[in-house]
Amino acid sequence: MLLIDCPYCGKRPEIEFSYGGEAHVARPADPQALSDDAWAAYLYLRSNPKGRHAERWRHTHGCARFFNAVRDTVSDFFVTTYKVGETPPAEAWPRAAE
């Protein structure tokens, strides 16, 4: 079981949390203007990387708040967790450093 560092409550066991999928997948501002391909990409294409993954978690059985995390999908090691609206530290996430 994973130990997850809620930015509001601190480290808690995984069973207190629910997983919320890939983070930073923004809903397009004007869906009507999108092509079918672009809309399908928003709905269904995910990066699914073997490596660092930015993802949403919710501390359902704790503070009940959503937050984000960067986790390595090979080791399941949490590189960092951060509040919604924050950007992860550059060194945590190769994409943010680019």
Next chain:
Amino acid sequence: MQSFSILSLLRRAFGGHASWQPQWRDAAPKAAYDAVIIGGGGHGLGTAYYLASEYGMRNIAVLERGWIGGGNTGRNTTIIRSNYLFDESAALYDHALKLWEGLSRTLNYNVMYSPRGVMMLAHNVHDVQVFKRHVHANRANGVDNEWLSAEQARAFCPPLNISPDLRYPVLGAALQRRGGTARHDAVAWGYARAADALGVDIVQNCEVTGIDRGPDGAVTGVQTTRGAIRAPKVGIVAAGHTSVVMGMAGLRVPLESFPLQALVSEPVKPVFPCVVMSNTVHAYISQSDKGELVIGAGTDAFVSYSQRGGLHIPAHTLDAICELFPMFRRMRMLRNWGGIVDTTPDRSPIIAKTPVPGLYVNCGWGTGGFKATPGSAHVFAHTMAQDAPHPINAPFTLERFRDGQMIDEAAAAAVAH
């Protein structure tokens, strides 16, 4: 290829089993092939076998980063059934089931297909309605599936606890008698041996690290840890790693990879006659011919390539097993493990051409593709050889997500294995 028969077994038994040869060559990769398949699981090896046996493509290779069958093929709980809801799925999975029935003979290799019956338990009103709907839809498609009362379910599987006092009592069950199990490793080995005999190179310890494309965008070959290989046709059959391999060709896919776990008990005498599945309390169980109880657990909620999974997932499954089958409460578990399953948004596979000419993909089997191995391999070989889908896999495209033509077995509830 040394053929197996009662005579050949007897002759070698008297010779102290000294004269058996390796079942397939340990091939080194050549510089070029007519086609290569990335991934030496059952689906990839089967594809190579049908390409060679039905389409005469013998100058081909299967490239496997580890050992053949070391992916989900060798990690699964081997449940075979075809009672899926939608017409497209029923056609695909029943095509596979029909091939299972003759597979040992076709391959001259005992894959131990055992149609001992797969029973799916209903625990609430929703389950009852959904399973009855499946029974009727399956009948209309010529797929066997029947409804059993709780008493009939216990008669079919005597260890089952049908007491109304259970937290989730058994209200009835759907039974597919043609469903059952097969020996997972034997499926990989049998296809490898038969493909090898037709000239196919089975190349292990050979990881594909890049996909080469020409100026027109079409595939020209692959880069591997054992050198570059030219090929005008490349089939990706990499299960949990499909997103990674498709990414090498610049393609994004509607897949996410999750760890799915299973566990086995210490071996005991035959005690369990069939396969029982419960989606609602989440437990799957059968007994292998070696005597171990083979138990399927759930997936972790998050994307991962760790091939492990959290211990609370199988613990939850064992809660359900102990409640449904009280006689197993004191069984000891021997080991548990995980495999990385590639799931699509509608929980149906993708067996299709890709936007890149010469590149084909067979993926998205998620938690339940072992049962489809022969059928999937057969229609994918057709797709690669003819550069066009077989009618059975024509609906299982990448574009169905864009076009809204999903085959939504996920919503149909009879998901999982």
